Structure formats: C-alpha cells, structure tokens
Amino acid sequence: MAPTSFSLELNTPVYRGTVSVDTRLFIGGSFVVPVESGEIEVVNPSTTKVIASVYAGTAEDVDLAVAAAKKAYKNSWGLKVPGTERARLLKQVADLLEANVDEFAALEALNVGKPFMMAKNMDLKFAVSTLRYYAGWADKVGGKTIETNETKFSYTRREPYGVVGNIIPWNLPLLLLCNKLAPALAAGNTVVIKPSEVTPLTALKFAEIVSQAGFPPGVVNIVNGYGNTVGDAIAHHHDISLVSFTGSTVVGRKIQEAAAKSNLKVVHLELGGKSPNIIFDDANLEQAVKWSSSGIFFNMGQACIAGSRIFVQAGIYDKFIAEMTKVAQNLGSHTGDPFEETTQHGPQVSQVQFDRVMGHIRSAKTAGATIHVGGYQHGNGGYFIQPTIITDVKPEMKAVKEEIFGPVASLIKFETEEEVIEMANNTTYGLACGVFTENNSRAIRVVHALEAGMAFVNCYGLVDVQVPFGGYKQSGIGREWGQEGIEEYMQVKAVHVNLGLKI
Numbered sequence: 001m002a003p004t005s006f007s008l009e010l011n012t013p014v015y016r017g018t019v020s021v022d023t024r025l026f027i028g029g030s031f032v033v034p035v036e037s038g039e040i041e042v043v044n045p046s047t048t049k050v051i052a053s054v055y056a057g058t059a060e061d062v063d064l065a066v067a068a069a070k071k072a073y074k075n076s077w078g079l080k081v082p083g084t085e086r087a088r089l090l091k092q093v094a095d096l097l098e099a100n101v102d103e104f105a106a107l108e109a110l111n112v113g114k115p116f117m118m119a120k121n122m123d124l125k126f127a128v129s130t131l132r133y134y135a136g137w138a139d140k141v142g143g144k145t146i147e148t149n150e151t152k153f154s155y156t157r158r159e160p161y162g163v164v165g166n167i168i169p170w171n172l173p174l175l176l177l178c179n180k181l182a183p184a185l186a187a188g189n190t191v192v193i194k195p196s197e198v199t200p201l202t203a204l205k206f207a208e209i210v211s212q213a214g215f216p217p218g219v220v221n222i223v224n225g226y227g228n229t230v231g232d233a234i235a236h237h238h239d240i241s242l243v244s245f246t247g248s249t250v251v252g253r254k255i256q257e258a259a260a261k262s263n264l265k266v267v268h269l270e271l272g273g274k275s276p277n278i279i280f281d282d283a284n285l286e287q288a289v290k291w292s293s294s295g296i297f298f299n300m301g302q303a304c305i306a307g308s309r310i311f312v313q314a315g316i317y318d319k320f321i322a323e324m325t326k327v328a329q330n331l332g333s334h335t336g337d338p339f340e341e342t343t344q345h346g347p348q349v350s351q352v353q354f355d356r357v358m359g360h361i362r363s364a365k366t367a368g369a370t371i372h373v374g375g376y377q378h379g380n381g382g383y384f385i386q387p388t389i390i391t392d393v394k395p396e397m398k399a400v401k402e403e404i405f406g407p408v409a410s411l412i413k414f415e416t417e418e419e420v421i422e423m424a425n426n427t428t429y430g431l432a433c434g435v436f437t438e439n440n441s442r443a444i445r446v447v448h449a450l451e452a453g454m455a456f457v458n459c460y461g462l463v464d465v466q467v468p469f470g471g472y473k474q475s476g477i478g479r480e481w482g483q484e485g486i487e488e489y490m491q492v493k494a495v496h497v498n499l500g501l502k503i
C-alpha cells in the first residue's frame with residue numbers, strides 16, 4: 001500500500017518550505033483509500049524522476065463519489081442552500097487558496113514543470129479570481145417573468161442539474177479545476193472531479209481547503225484515476241446529469257459517445273485548437289511579435305488557445321520572422337529549472353507529450369518544412385524542448401493541420417485579406433484567432449469572418465474570467481467563464497400558473 005501522504009521539503013530560490021498532500025481519494029468529505037488497490041506514480045518532468053505515488057480509483061469509487069454527491073445535493077446543497085451561502089463558502093475557499101498560494105504554485109511547478117512564478121502569477125491568480133467571480137454570481141442568477149395572457153402567470157427559473165462530473169486536463173490543473181468547480185457549485189450542483197492522472201497533486205491539496213472552508217461533505221468529491229477507468233465511469237454514469245471535459249478532441253468524442261449510450265447527460269467540451277493568428281503589414285511590429293510569441297510559447301505551448309498558425313503578410317514577413325526568432329532564442333536561453341527566478345520556459349509535462357511534440361517536428365522536417373529555429377531537446381534529463389519556429393509549410397502538412405500542444409509555431413506568408421481568411425478557416429478547429437492591424441474596420445471585418453469562439457485584436461490570449469471562453473467547430477461545445485459559464489450549469493424550468501381561466 002502506498003503511503004497516505006506525500007511531503008517534500010523544498011529549498012529553492014523562489015520557494016522555501018514543505019509541500020504536502022494527502023494521496024487518497026476525497027469522497028463524502030473524507031480522504032479514503034480506493035475500493036480496489038491502485039496507484040499512480042507522479043513524475044517531475046524537469047527531472048523525469050518519480051516524486052510521489054497517489055491512489056487511483058476505479059468505477060466503484062466513482063459510484064461511491066456519485067452517491068455522496070447525490071446525497072449532499074438532496075440534503076445540504078442545491079437550491080436548499082441560498083445562493084448567498086454558496087457564495088460565502090466559495091469566497092472562503094478562494095481566501096484559503098490565496099493564503100496558501102505559494103504551496104499550490106510549488107506543487108504545480110513540481111508536477112507540471114511550469115515556472116513557479118508563472119504558476120503563482122497566472123494559474124493561481126486566475127483560480128482565485130474565478131472562485132470569487134462565481135461566488136459573485138451564486139446569488140444573482142435567476143429566471144424571468146414572461147407576459148403571455150392576463151389570465152396566466154408564466155415565469156422561468158434556473159435550477160441546477162444535480163450531480164455533475166468534471167474531467168480536468170494536465171496543462172493548467174488547478175486553474176481548470178476551478179473553472180469548472182466554481183460555476184458548478186455556485187449554480188447549486190455537487191461535483192465529482194477527476195484530475196488528470198499526470199497531474200493530481202494540486203487537486204488533492206485543494207480537497208484540504210474545501211474541508212477547511214466548511215463545505216458540507218459530499219459537495220466536492222475528487223477521484224484520481226485513469227481516463228479509461230474513472231473518466232469512463234463518469235462519462236457513462238446514470239446519476240451524473242452533466243459532464244464537463246477539457247482535453248483532446250479524441251477523448252471529447254468518446255465522452256459524447258458515452259453520454260449518448262448512457263443517460264444523454266449534457267456534455268460540455270473544451271477541446272483542442274489550431275488557432276490562426278494573422279499579422280497584417282500595417283501592424284505594430286514590435287507588439288505583434290511579442291503577443292504572437294507569448295500566444296504560442298505560453299505554458300510551453302501547452303494551451304488549447306495557442307496561436308499556432310501565424311500568418312504574416314508578405315510586406316513584413318522578413319522583419320517579423322527576424323524579430324520573432326530573437327524572442328524564441330531569448331526564451332530558449334531562459335529555459336530550465338521551474339524553481340529558478342529567471343526561468344520562463346520549463347519542460348513539456350511528460351515523456352508522452354515530449355515524444356509527441358518531437359514527432360511533429362520530425363514529421364514537418366520530413367515533409368519538407370524548414371525548422372527555422374529550435375526544434376531540439378534542451379539539455380538532458382528533462383522533457384525540455386527549445387521554442388521552435390517552422391517555415392515553408394504547406395496546408396496539407398501535419399504540422400499545420402494537427403494540434404501539436406508544444407512550443408512550435410508555424411509561420412505562413414500571405415498576400416491578401418481574402419486569401420488569409422480562407423487559409424485561417426481551413427481547419428476542423430475553431431477555438432481562437434488573432435488579428436494584428438492598425439486598421440480598425442479591417443480588424444473587425446476579419447475577426448467576424450473567422451470561424452472561432454474567441455478573437456483577439458492586437459493582442460493574443462488576453463483572457464478574463466468575466467468574458468466567455470470556448471470554441472466553434474470541433475474545438476468544443478459550451479462556454480466557460482462569464483455569465484455563460486454559470487448558465488451552462490443550470491437548466492431552465494418554465495412555469496405556467498393559471499390565474500382563473502376555466503374550461
């Protein structure tokens with residue numbers, strides 16, 4: 001049997017102290033060992049060494065978690081609890097997260113490989129804001145009264161679904177957990193969460209502060225495990241009314257299939273992307289280069305909204321590539337230990353991801369593309385890949401069509417606005433897009449023509465919790481964040497009251 005806790009003393013330039021988590025499942029308000037014995041080894045991608053072992057559940061544990069969530073929904077959550085009380089608890093957990101931000105950031109840096117400062121200033125900052133933002137909504141969503149006929153009173157009301165399943169990816173583990181949990185709980189649902197098997201540590205730490213915040217037992221349940229056991233059980237469960245998944249399009253399709261084969265649960269999907277980022281001749285070159293670089297290299301390219309196809313108009317193509325090369329090389333020289341203050345670029349999350357990204361780079365080369373900069377492993381002993389720019393690409397190449405999910409940008413030259421819209425839309429994805437131009441009418445015309453759920457003008461990836469996030473086409477179904485984000489977790493009931501009409 002694996003130990004029931006993990007703790008590590010870190011003495012680094014950016015974090016000094018202990019990090020610790022309970023390694024069991026969190027069901028019905030307590031940490032418990034799974035029904036069947038099972039463990040997952042947790043790897044530090046900066047060293048490729050195993051750092052911890054956590055317990056892994058199976059379908060039986062999902063059953064227990066759903067039962068606990070169902071009971072909590074009936075007795076101590078849902079619309080029984082006023083929105084102001086749900087808000088109070090969400091604010092409480094936000095405060096606790098903020099008070100422990102360094103330890104959470106250290107766990108994220110250790111497990112995901114992202115620079116500690118990035119985990120702290122991006123992931124954790126947004127996670128806290130998301131909890132507070134939806135605490136604000138918890139007592140503000142309602143229905144409307146609808147005028148029909150004076151003998152009748154009609155109104156709608158927004159009700160929670162009951163038990164919802166949240167399946168979380170590994171790229172922004174705690175942030176994306178909060179993106180789902182906060183609106184789900186604010187709306188009055190109870191949750192069964194499956195963290196990624198690759199990055200389970202911050203979810204377990206989060207379970208501790210959920211307890212401390214005083215949530216009734218069973219409102220939040222966390223079942224670590226693999227996709228083909230725990231994820232599959234959630235997607236097929238008859239007592240789960242909605243499942244929200246962030247991850248690959250391949251798995252998203254399986255979840256929708258499972259929903260269709262079981263109870264037709266509502267499915268929210270936040271999937272992959274191959275987002276176009278278009279730079280016109282009249283753009284502010286310096287700004288376009290900076291935003292485009294962070295747009296693809298952010299989080300080691302492990303971001304669904306990454307602007308991975310950068311279209312540059314012929315007039316500034318040479319200048320743009322020269323400047324972006326400098327940014328990529330500079331980032332390359334700040335690659336390394338996530339716990340160093342100056343590190344800006346860490347490893348890919350796992351061997352599997354490292355191999356996938358390197359495979360894409362090799363396949364681009366084989367297909368005749370030019371690896372303009374980067375394209376190789378950085379150092380040895382971690383899953384580090386140098387920021388990479390590929391040129392001379394053709395629309396049919398894998399590097400242009402498939403999501404790479406690594407620090408790899410394809411640069412494509414274009415001549416006209418019409419041509420670039422066609423090329424940009426020529427993908428099965430539709431998550432985000434970017435347009436750089438000083439001509440406002442052109443900016444608006446182009447973002448309206450692009451098939452994407454989110455558009456950035458003269459910036460890239462500049463998201464806010466108040467604004468909905470999600471994709472068109474095969475990039476997903478539904479929206480997170482904003483008012484839309486909480487409405488996704490509520491269903492509308494229409495009520496017709498007869499005020500005296502007799503038949």
Ligand SMILES: *[C@@H]1O[C@H](CO)[C@@H](O)[C@H](O)[C@H]1NC(C)=O
Pocket residue numbers: 149150151501
């Ligand atoms: C309201 O509905 C009743 C029943 O259909 C109908 O008789 C009545 O005329 C309606 N009133 C108005 C103001 O339309």
Ligand SMILES: *[C@@H]1O[C@H](CO)[C@@H](O)[C@H](O)[C@H]1NC(C)=O
Pocket residue numbers: 395396401422423426
């Ligand atoms: C769209 O992509 C396909 C390959 O997937 C390619 O053959 C075709 O030329 C592209 N069309 C445009 C307008 O880029």
Ligand SMILES: *[C@@H]1O[C@H](CO)[C@@H](O)[C@H](O)[C@H]1NC(C)=O
Pocket residue numbers: 439440441442
């Ligand atoms: C913006 O672009 C349109 C054509 O798309 C052009 O007619 C107009 O003159 C441009 N405006 C400026 C200020 O350059």
Ligand SMILES: CC(=O)N[C@H]1CO[C@H](CO)[C@@H](O)[C@@H]1O
Pocket residue numbers: 421422423424425426427448449450451
């Ligand atoms: C508005 C617009 O031009 N949409 C086009 C985007 O590109 C796709 C694929 O090339 C076209 O089918 C759309 O008509």
